[in-house]
Amino acid sequence: MRDIVVKNFQESAQLIQQVGNQYADQIVEISKVIIRAYQKGNKVITAGNGGSATDAQHLAGELVAKFYKERKALPAICLSTDTAVITAWSNDVSYDTIFKRQLEAHGNKGDIFIALTTSGNSANVIHAVEKAKELGVITIGLLGRDGGKLKGQCNHELIVPGNDVARIQEAQKVIFHTLCQLIEQAFVK
16 A cells, blocks of 8 residues: 555645646747736636636636735636536536537637646547637647547647546646746736
């Protein structure tokens, strides 16, 4: 058991360090894109499935509430959290288009859509990215493995390499926590 614990922590630390080294400049650039959108009065919209749904909710929560410092609330919504809409649309139409439908309702030109997926192959996330592009919403993909079908489809993407979903999600969490910190700095008085 101890070996599993040590191995998991080592693998996570190594992957997080690799991603930090590989994507530092892109993370800074993405934070600037989001800051500019907020300065223009736009919002951030997030979505994902399973563990990525909870990470999408976590990210939106950090932006609305606060990360480290007191500052104004930043508008962010997570499409993965509206159970009435999710269950109604999924039951009546299709789960594959649930985020697309919600983006149609909430997305405006200049908003930011952050798609979280460890595979890059979730049909509902792919359809949401397509709808976001139609609406003029800026897309950011926090992807895993090889990027899947979403590779190259977002305005900005960070692909965490590897096949272990847990390690990918751990690295993605450091990415979005870092984004929150950089964004927050721009709005602290």
